[in-house]
Amino acid sequence: MSDRPVVYLAHPLSGDWEANIADARLWVRAALEAGYAPVAPYLEDYSVLQEPEDRDLGIAHDLAVLERCEGLILCGPVVSPGMQLEREKARQIGIPVWQIMSREYLAIFDLGLDLFEEQTRIGAVDETVLQEADRLINGDRQASYSNPLDDFTATGRIFAAVLTGFLGFEVPDIPAEYVALMMVGVKLSRESRHFKRDNRVDGPGYWGCEDMVIQERQRRSTEEGS
Secondary structure, eight states, X not given: OOOOOEEEEEOOOXXXXXXXXXXXXXXXXXXXXXXXXEEOHHHHHHHHOOTTTTHHXXXXXXXXXXXXXXXXXXXXXXXXXXXXXHHHHHHHHTOOEEXXXXXXXHHHSOOTHHHHHHHHHHOOTTSOHHHHHHHHHHSHHXXXXXXXXXXXHHHHHHHHHHHHHHHSSOOOOXXXXXXXXXXXXXXXXXXXXXXXHHHHHHHHHHHHHHHHHHHHHHHHHHHHHO
């Protein structure tokens, strides 16, 4: 059996039909070259059905095909009304959804089935990386942890101890703000070698943690001085 994931490619069609169909075919080729078994039934619909009188028939066909796929890829930055139906159908039947801004990313990302596992973990496709980062550092998850000032201060002591052993001279504790910056650096390094959503979420998340550290340090300083 083929190990290519069978993915449904959702693409805008209305408007400039000829241009959109041509672009959808390019997405299909890019997905094939990236190791997928792409499905785009609307390309077949376009050759046998008429718009707008056969639109409902085409939608019914497309959604029936989607039910047999392993995942849904929304092609490009625009989610058309038809793509919204496909996205809702995918969520109803419990298959993962991924939005990819440019078909070039299909070849750049190391996708495969890991793509779907990751998307299931990170949640809704229409949540931006900044929204997810804000949710992670300010939402329910953050309530389970202490303020980043305390966490990163402890981490800074550990970093200093490791560097002291490596360099052979005493390294002072690394302030929490700089620990946050070091973690941003880790994410930049990873992203430069492998484009991945986790990096683009965690990067701004650590910037947000640095801001929380600064604000909490100022708050505590003010309380101590009062």
